[in-house]
Amino acid sequence: MSTIFPKWTNGLPFHMVGGGMTALTLVVGGVWYYFTPAFWEVGYMPKQPGGGFNHQIHAGKLGMDCRYCHSQIEVSAEANIPAVSVCNGCHGENKLQKFENPQHKAKTDFIREAYAADAPIEWHRVHKLPDYVRNFPHSVHLNAGVSCISCHGNVARMPVVWQQESLSMGWCLDCHRNPEPNLVPRAGDPKPGGGVYEDMMTRLFDVEKMKEDPAAVAAQGALLYEKRKLAAPENCGACHY
Ligand code: HEC
Ligand code: HEC
Ligand code: HEC
Ligand code: HEC
Ligand code: HEC
Structure with a gap:
């Protein structure tokens, strides 16, 4: 649209x-x-420290699930950024030969340096709501079946993460008034032709493909909305103090 x-x-x-x-x-x-500031924050792409973090390689090419790193996202309001130890699990000194092309070693030195110094990597925040908006609840949205792709775009195709949606109030309300086209099947939901779906929330390429048929997605979304007894709020107090 x-x-x-x-x-x-x-x-x-x-x-x-x-x-x-x-x-x-x-x-x-x-x-x-x-x-509104949010309007011109679309496209915001801060330069990240060290060699940065490439979602296209990790989530795209290597096919890692978002929850491998953003592990608290289904149970917590906040989406956690992984600690250095998570990166070190593959980029640590002893793992180098298994995972890395020696020619690329210099690009990941910053990880081993941070790990050795027991210091965090100071990632620059990309998405940020103003303070007068209540704590944004990630877990509620994911449990409702809203995929990361609806709010962040296809991160698995982004070498550097950038802000694709305005995150403005009109944007939140657009979906709250008509969430059906944004709901995807969760693990265990029955398929129309029989069998059950696997979790699609974090399989962004599948979601992207699914959205090529908006009418079918909306029809299925309407059933999911009903079945999950969802109620996306439009009252001011739900999002503001
Ligand atoms: C191997 C670990 C890892 C995986 C897997 C991963 N991420 Fe990330 N993600 C990070 C790190 C580290 C950052 C902080 C650096 C940055 O913003 O690029 C980040 C940042 C982000 C941000 C921007 C946060 C902000 O500052 O606003 C979004 C959105 C995001 N990830 C979504 C995803 C999605 C969606 C997936 C699955 C398709 C995913 N991530 C998979 C490690 C990971
Ligand atoms: C499951 C293993 C795994 C984890 C966990 C992981 N990586 Fe990687 N990473 C890889 C592999 C495999 C490559 C590709 C290596 C190559 O091409 O030499 C890579 C490549 C990279 C590169 C080089 C990118 C480029 O442009 O060539 C950087 C930088 C990097 N990772 C940073 C990180 C950071 C930061 C984290 C933690 C948030 C992390 N990685 C977590 C496996 C992992
Ligand atoms: C309904 C919309 C929506 C969905 C779905 C969503 N996000 Fe977010 N995400 C946001 C908003 C809005 C923010 C900014 C929140 C704030 O400033 O409090 C954000 C922030 C983030 C951050 C930055 C957190 C930080 O503290 O630096 C990460 C990482 C992230 N999201 C990852 C994900 C991943 C991974 C998924 C899917 C598993 C996902 N998000 C699904 C809207 C969404
Ligand atoms: C792509 C769709 C979509 C977008 C975009 C979206 N939401 Fe939602 N949101 C939903 C749905 C669906 C629910 C209903 C969840 C339920 O009933 O369990 C919901 C529920 C909520 C709730 C109620 C939480 C609770 O505890 O019941 C809050 C608060 C909320 N959203 C805030 C926001 C804010 C703030 C934004 C914008 C920054 C936003 N949402 C953007 C789909 C969306
Ligand atoms: C679904 C969540 C949601 C609901 C419901 C909601 N708001 Fe908002 N509102 C937001 C978000 C997110 C922003 C921040 C937008 C931005 O960053 O530009 C915002 C911004 C605002 C602003 C500041 C506008 C500006 O200039 O940036 C005002 C005033 C406001 N809301 C009033 C209201 C009132 C009054 C209601 C009830 C009729 C309401 N909001 C309901 C999410 C919501």
Whole structure:
């Protein structure tokens, strides 16, 4: 959708719902939306320390599950960034020959240095909501069956992570009003033709492929929404103090 309509039109449903859709509110809404900091944070891609971290290699080529590193995401509001020891499990001194092309060794020296010094790697945060928004609950969204791809884009194709969605209030509400096209099967959900699905939440290439048929996804999503007894909130207090 975002490729057909310019981003600012995401704010439109918000202004239409009240019924008072005048040219003035549209102009004000458009200007308000456009100048909201979140709008120009789309594409934000800070330079990361050392050799950085390449999701395209690890999550894409090597096929590692997101939860190998972001391990708390299904039980905690926050998505944890992995400790150096997780990286060292493959890039540590004794593992070098097994996992690494010796020609690439210099690129991962920063990991072994941090590990030896018992110091964290100071990753730069990419996605950040303002402080007046309540703690964003990752676990609730994942347990509802919203895949990482709906909110972060296909990270498994990103050599360097960047912010693909605006994370604006209009963006949150767009999905809360119509979440069906964003719900994917979880482990154990029955397949239409028989059998059960495996967990799709973190298999971003599968989700990407699935979304090529939006009508089918929405129909299936409507069933999932019903079955999971979901209720995405639109009241101010759900997201603000
Ligand atoms: C081998 C470990 C590892 C795996 C596997 C992994 N990540 Fe990450 N992820 C990291 C590290 C380290 C960072 C911090 C550095 C950065 O932002 O590039 C990060 C950062 C991120 C960020 C940006 C966080 C911010 O600062 O806003 C997102 C989004 C993300 N990962 C999503 C994913 C998704 C989706 C998957 C699965 C497709 C995944 N990750 C798999 C290690 C991993
Ligand atoms: C399951 C094993 C595994 C884990 C865990 C892992 N890596 Fe890797 N990593 C690899 C492999 C395999 C390669 C490819 C090596 C090659 O091509 O020489 C690689 C490559 C890299 C490279 C070189 C990238 C390039 O551009 O060539 C960097 C930097 C790196 N990893 C950083 C990290 C960091 C930081 C972490 C922890 C957040 C991490 N890795 C966790 C297996 C792992
Ligand atoms: C419904 C939308 C949504 C989904 C689904 C989602 N995220 Fe996020 N993610 C966000 C938002 C919003 C933030 C910023 C939160 C904040 O600032 O409090 C964020 C932040 C992050 C961060 C940075 C955390 C930090 O403290 O630095 C990581 C890592 C991350 N997400 C990984 C993932 C992974 C991996 C998945 C899938 C398993 C995922 N997210 C699914 C919306 C989402
Ligand atoms: C792609 C879809 C999608 C997006 C984008 C999204 N959400 Fe949600 N959200 C949902 C669904 C579905 C639920 C319902 C979960 C349930 O009923 O268990 C939900 C529930 C919630 C809840 C209720 C948590 C609870 O304990 O019941 C909060 C709070 C929330 N979202 C905040 C946000 C914020 C803030 C943003 C934007 C930064 C956001 N969401 C973006 C789909 C989304
Ligand atoms: C689903 C979550 C959600 C709900 C529900 C919600 N908000 Fe927000 N709101 C947000 C997020 C996220 C931001 C931050 C947007 C950004 O960074 O630009 C925000 C920003 C705001 C802002 C600051 C606007 C600006 O200029 O950036 C105001 C004012 C606001 N909300 C009021 C409200 C009111 C009033 C309601 C109830 C009618 C409400 N919100 C309901 C998520 C929500």
